[in-house]
Ligand SMILES: Nc1ncnc2c1ncn2[C@@H]1O[C@H](COP(=O)(O)OP(=O)(O)O)[C@@H](O)[C@H]1O
């Protein structure tokens with residue numbers, strides 16, 4: 297009886313295990329081995345070398361890519377979550393306006409990446425972009441700014457568009473979490489003499505800590521995986537000024553056919569991501585036991 | 591000091607008025623219980639006093655200071671919530687000291703006050719625990735501790751015992767009462783349970799549909815209910831009501847059986863509602879005829895259901911019952927225990943019963 301139950305249990309989870317092995321572990325293993333293989337012009341030439349990693353290390357562009365990726369992932373996540381938290385807190389207030397906004401705010405989320413990228417590319421265009429022209433005609437700037445052409449600006453412009461696109465869902469998730477905070481706790485805090493800021497800080501935040509961490513990790517993964525937006529808007533340019541991991545991996549593999557180097561970068565990317573997620577899960581586990589304040 | 595005065599309190603949610611002009615005077619140190627059926631506006635009234643709801647009209651004063659427009663923290667009132675409302679991420683000590691911390695008191699001062707409150711509530715061993723590690727009764731005590739450390743002018747309780755099991759409820763009831771006798775802080779306590787109201791209150795306020803139905807001490811409400819509603823609500827098992835007619839000084843049932851002399855003057859032929867408590871009737875040689883329909887012994891007392899021609903009458907007695915179900919018996923209402931209400935307004939016809 298017990299034995300056959302066990303057999304049934306294994307039989308039932310088998311399809312999932314097989315799917316995970318085939319579609320997750322398989323390709324990952326493939327990339328990992330590829331990163332240790334010498335590839336010349338798309339042809340494999342010997343396994344068991346760290347040459348791909350050495351080549352990356354020597355590549356002057358790779359340093360820039362790392363810096364840009366840090367801005368992209370860390371800056372993007374931080375802004376997404378903090379702006380999302382602010383917007384979410386506002387949306388959590390009950391009123392007619394917020395009721396409409398809750399629906400409207402999902403618009404950026406449902407637009408396809410390509411449409412978003414093209415629309416923003418034109419709006420931010422140096423000569424004919426509506427944003428630059430508006431700034432000029434209102435006298436805020438002298439002449440138009442080349443948002444996408446300026447190496448110092450371009451990365452941050454990408455982050456702005458990224459936040460515009462990813463923040464709404466973060467805001468909605470946090471809005472839902474904030475609305476799920478028990479009313480009587482907030483009221484008890486009011487009776488205890490907490491003002492709005494203190495109520496948010498000492499009651500709302502600790503209560504949504506779990507959602508907040510989860511949404512941070514998820515945003516980080518989304519942003520790391522986001523490729524179409526930067527590729528269509530800048531293609532990594534000008535002169536690699538907005539080159540990030542995702543675009544550089546694409547360029548290395550599909551334009552230069554450096555499969556080995558691209559795989560090596562993918563592995564670095566993966567290790568980074570896994571360690572970030574692990575760190576966050578660890579921090580999250582700790583934050584349950586102790587008071588968030590102090 | 592902490593006397594509370596309510597004058598003509600009205601509260602509307604949109605177009606719906608849920609409090610229709612409440613007047614109430616609470617003396618310093620008094621334990622006042624607001625009691626009434628669910629939905630009658632008890633919580634709304636309590637939350638208005640706390641400052642969690644803004645009232646639509648009227649005036650709330652504490653010690654002759656009008657506090658309507660003050661935010662909760664300026665009112666010097668503490669509240670204990672039905673679901674405890676403890677902060678889950680803070681220890682018991684932090685929960686209790688939170689208000690003091692917000693008030694920027696020194697850590698030493700906070701520790702001292704939290705310790706003192708924990709002493710009173712027997713929470714010393716639990717100060718480092720989190721709310722999820724406590725039982726229902728302990729959580730309730732922490733919630734009270736949070737109120738005590740502030741040393742406010744008024745304590746508010748909103749059905750604080752309704753989440754506890756029956757035995758714990760009785761125990762916490764006496765703990766709250768003892769606490770009040772010790773601290774002598776003015777307390778307003780909301781419940782829908784008339785037993786809680788009777789056992790705890792110095793003064794009971796019976797509410798119904800956003801109005802105050804009657805105010806008085808537990809014994810006053812029990813002896814002289816101002817309306818059928820109060821008479822039926824206070825006391826368990828509930829008072830028996832039957833239709834009756836005035837006949838000289840006495841009351842007769844609609845089937846012309848003599849009930850007795852009521853506590854009010856009634857005109858001959860006047861239709862009234864007669865009321866008498868289950869403990870105020872006894873079996874007799876003659877009187878109103880009835881059949882025993884049900885016998886329910888509870889140990890000390892026995893509850894009988896007597897069926898007359900038209901009604902079922904509940905009677906409780908401490909005597910041993912020798913009758914069995916189906917027996918023909920006679921019962922009479924004990925002298926001076928017959929209440930009498932207007933059949934239209936349902937207000938008491940007794941002296942002073944129309945007041946309020
Ligand atoms: N936020 C609200 N919006 C609309 N109606 C409410 C609200 N809160 C309470 N009410 C209504 O007010 C009445 C009194 O409610 P409440 O004070 O909670 O009753 P009680 O505590 O005596 O059970 C009820 O009819 C309830 O439906």
Ligand SMILES: [Mg+2]
Nearest residue numbers: 632633634749
């Ligand atoms: Mg209530």
